[in-house]
Every structure is written in structure tokens, then in C-alpha cells.
Amino acid sequence: MDYPLLSDNLTVNGNALYFDGRNVCELAAKYGTPLYLMDEDRIRARCREYRAAMRAAFGEKSAVLYAAKASAYKQMFRIMHEEGMHADVVSSGELYTALQAGFPAERLWFHSSNKTDEDLRLALQSNVGRIVADSMEELAALQRIAAKTGKVPEILLRLTPGIDPHTFEAVATGQVDSKFGFGIETGAAEEAVRFALSLSSVRLVGFHCHVGSQVFDSDVFLRSAKIMLAFMAEVRDTFGYVADVLDLGGGYGVRYLPSDPELHLSANIAEIGAFLLAECDRLAYPLPLIALEPGRSLVADAGLTVYTVGVVKPIPGVRTYVSVDGGMTDNIRHALYGAPYTVLPASRMDEPPAMRATVVGRCCESGDVIQPDVPLPGTLQRGDLLAVCTTGAYHYSMASNYNRLPRPPIVMLRNGDDYLAVRRETLDDLLQCDL
Numbered sequence: 001m002d003y004p005l006l007s008d009n010l011t012v013n014g015n016a017l018y019f020d021g022r023n024v025c026e027l028a029a030k031y032g033t034p035l036y037l038m039d040e041d042r043i044r045a046r047c048r049e050y051r052a053a054m055r056a057a058f059g060e061k062s063a064v065l066y067a068a069k070a071s072a073y074k075q076m077f078r079i080m081h082e083e084g085m086h087a088d089v090v091s092s093g094e095l096y097t098a099l100q101a102g103f104p105a106e107r108l109w110f111h112s113s114n115k116t117d118e119d120l121r122l123a124l125q126s127n128v129g130r131i132v133a134d135s136m137e138e139l140a141a142l143q144r145i146a147a148k149t150g151k152v153p154e155i156l157l158r159l160t161p162g163i164d165p166h167t168f169e170a171v172a173t174g175q176v177d178s179k180f181g182f183g184i185e186t187g188a189a190e191e192a193v194r195f196a197l198s199l200s201s202v203r204l205v206g207f208h209c210h211v212g213s214q215v216f217d218s219d220v221f222l223r224s225a226k227i228m229l230a231f232m233a234e235v236r237d238t239f240g241y242v243a244d245v246l247d248l249g250g251g252y253g254v255r256y257l258p259s260d261p262e263l264h265l266s267a268n269i270a271e272i273g274a275f276l277l278a279e280c281d282r283l284a285y286p287l288p289l290i291a292l293e294p295g296r297s298l299v300a301d302a303g304l305t306v307y308t309v310g311v312v313k314p315i316p317g318v319r320t321y322v323s324v325d326g327g328m329t330d331n332i333r334h335a336l337y338g339a340p341y342t343v344l345p346a347s348r349m350d351e352p353p354a355m356r357a358t359v360v361g362r363c364c365e366s367g368d369v370i371q372p373d374v375p376l377p378g379t380l381q382r383g384d385l386l387a388v389c390t391t392g393a394y395h396y397s398m399a400s401n402y403n404r405l406p407r408p409p410i411v412m413l414r415n416g417d418d419y420l421a422v423r424r425e426t427l428d429d430l431l432q433c434d435l
């Protein structure tokens with residue numbers, strides 16, 4: 001095989017790429033391109049793996065939250081609900097989508113570094129399970145709004161443990177220099193606890209941190225758990241307050257390139273479990289409910305984007321550009337932070353990679369690059385299919401209508417079947433809000 005297959009849901013038969021056992025060329029013919037495919041079987045398997053690993057480590061005192069921003073639409077919330085997951089939402093839009101999909105409000109946790117009063121009102125009205133407060137302004141606003149409704153929401157405080165997870169700057173969030181959360185080393189976290197405990201209309205139930213993304217080993221979680229627990233023990237000694245919940249955030253990594261490591265999820269979680277139990281024991285702290293909030297690692301490698309090749313433009317001595325019928329509108333991650341990808345010639349898998357080409361989108365931006373320097377067959381031409389791997393997270397959810405391009409549909413693959421979860425936008429959809 002001349003082309004790397006990153007995960008075992010990718011296979012080849014003849015010239016065609018298969019995904020979750022389905023011929024990608026046939027699916028492209030049926031639904032058109034650009035097309036997002038989602039391997040529902042894999043999403044469900046991942047949910048089960050997470051939940052089993054968390055139960056093995058912490059028993060019933062565990063929760064796995066799907067970070068919905070990775071990929072949010074009604075069918076995804078239905079799947080997560082069926083799998084017994086909780087979910088994180090970060091806006092009224094995500095909250096509304098979850099509720100409309102029948103996701104139980106009490107299993108929703110509301111995040112965001114800057115929730116508006118409207119967000120907080122909707123969260124209270126809908127009785128979301130927990131609100132993760134990020135700032136003093138938010139605590140004050142929550143107190144004011146909750147007092148009016150007579151509700152007493154359960155809240156967590158988002159803390160920044162001061163860890164740099166050695167990952168892309170744009171996706172690292174746990175350092176002191178961050179727009180997210182209350183710094184532990186700066187004393188802001190202790191001030192926030194003092195304030196939260198003084199409020200009559202909120203009930204502090206615990207603490208949250210989220211250190212970053214594309215993390216492959218448990219060390220980052222161990223270091224942040226250690227800092228969080230040390231802080232919780234201090235808070236107990238200072239305020240006599242013992243937390244019921246410790247949410248360690250998301251961030252486990254996925255493979256975008258063959259050189260990326262495989263994640264050993266169960267072993268990692270077991271290690272975190274052993275560490276936390278020992279640390280709680282050492283500090284004589286009753287084990288709180290432990291939550292994780294994976295987004296990417298639940299859905300990313302369940303996604304494949306399929307494009308049709310348009311223009312192939314060789315510039316002698318410089319490079320060859322291969323243009324596809326989508327681009328930064330359905331995949332902005334390379335343009336935004338140089339994200340790497342594996343691109344496969346879905347309709348010519350049996351031909352050797354005789355050229356290297358820069359795969360670009362159709363938007364009017366030179367930066368609209370899906371991936372530079374991709375090995376592809378020299379025969380590649382208009383009408384061929386390309387597939388971009390690992391596009392299940394932060395693709396549809398980051399999609400735009402730049403250049404008035406309609407967003408692609410999402411087709412779910414399950415048990416050998418395929419069905420639309422999100423239909424393709426039409427030209428008329430583009431006019432929906434125009435007056």
C-alpha cells in the first residue's frame with residue numbers, strides 16, 4: 001500500500017477507498033461532494049471505551065462529557081444521549097440544539113469564557129445540570145439572574161493550573177496567560193472560591209480545568225490533577241469547603257499523520273485513576289466525582305471529507321496545485337493554525353504516488369490550503385475524488401459560507417447503512433436571513 005491508512009475503519013479494494021466498510025466513491029456518487037462522512041459505529045465504540053475506562057477507574061463516581069463544539073447537530077446529540085454521555089455546551093446555540101434533540105438538560109454542562117446574560121437566562125430556564133463559571137463578572141451575573149428566578153444552579157469554577165501542554169499555541173489553554181479561567185498561582189482562584197461561597201443563589205459543587213488539545217500521554221492530566229487536588233485541599237483547610245466534582249477537561253489526541261502516536265485510552269485513564277485515588281488518600285480528601293470532557297478523540301477519526309478534483313495546475317519548477325470543490329469553508333484548520341492532514345486519492349488508491357501536490361480549496365484566498373506537499377498519483381485529473389482523513393472534529397462545527405458556498409451534508413455510516421444527519425445546504429438556504 002502506497003498510501004497510509006491512519007485507522008482501521010479505512011480500507012482499500014481495487015482503486016477505491018472504503019470507510020467503515022463502505023465504498024467512498026459510491027457514497028460520493030449518491031450524495032455528491034464535498035461530503036462529510038461520519039462513522040457512527042466508531043463514535044459509539046469510542047463512547048463505550050471512555051465510559052468503561054472511567055467506570056473501571058472511578059466506579060459510579062465518574063462522568064464522560066462530550067465536548068459538543070467538536071461536532072454539534074441534533075443527530076450527534078441523539079447518539080451521545082443513547083450512549084449515556086453527558087455533554088458540554090458553550091453557547092445558547094449548542095444548548096438549544098441539544099435540547100431540541102431531546103438531550104436531557106440535567107446532563108448538560110454549560111461552558112464558555114464569556115457567557116452573555118441571555119446565555120445564562122436560557123441555561124437557568126432550561127435547568128442545565130451545571131454551569132462552569134469562568135470569571136467574577138459571570139459569578140455576579142449568575143447571582144443576579146438566578147436570584148430573580150429563585151433557582152440555585154450548581155456551578156463549577158474553571159481554574160487554570162498553569163500548565164503548558166507543549167501543544168499548538170492556539171489550542172493550549174491551561175497556562176496563566178490565557179483568556180480562560182481563574183489562575184491558581186495568581187490567587188484569582190482562591191478569590192473566586194471566596195466569592196462563590198458568599199453567593200446565596202449559586203451552589204459551588206466543584207472545579208474544572210482544561211489544559212489543551214492533542215495530548216497523547218497521561219502526564220498532562222496527572223500534572224493538572226495534582227495541582228487541582230492540592231488547591232482543593234488548601235480550599236478545604238481555608239474555607240472548610242469540600243468539592244463533589246473534579247472535571248479534568250478534554251484534550252486527548254488523534255492521528256492526523258502516520259507519524260502521530262496511537263492513543264492508549266484505557267491504559268491512560270487507568271493511570272489517571274490510580275494516581276487520583278492515591279493523591280486523594282494522601283490528602284485525606286474524599287474522592288470527588290471525576291469527569292472528562294473529550295471532543296476530538298470521540299469523533300475526529302470517525303470523520304472523512306470527500307472532494308471532487310477540479311483544476312490540476314502544474315507550475316514547472318515550482319509546484320502543482322490540485323483544487324477541490326470545497327476548502328477553508330468546510331476545513332479551516334490548516335489555514336487557521338497550520339494543521340497537518342493525510343489526504344488520500346479515494347478513486348485511485350491503486351496508483352503509485354508519482355507527484356507531490358498542494359491541495360487547495362476553491363475560495364478566493366491564497367491561504368485556502370487544505371494541505372501542502374501531498375503525495376498523489378500523477379494521473380490525477382478533474383473528476384477524481386480526494387479524501388481528507390480525521391475530519392470528524394472541528395470541521396462541520398467550524399464551517400462557514402464564505403464565498404457563499406453551501407455547507408456540505410453529513411452522512412452517517414452505521415451497520416453497513418448510510419443516512420443523512422445534516423442535509424446539504426441549498427442556494428436558497430443561503431438567502432434565509434437576507435431581508
Ligand SMILES: *Cc1c(COP(=O)(O)O)cnc(C)c1O
Pocket residue numbers: 067069070088111210212213214249250251252293294295296297393
Ligand atoms: C474544547 C474543549 C474540550 C474538548 O477538547 P478536545 O481537544 O476536543 O478533546 C473540553 N473542554 C473544554 C472546556 C473545551 O473548551
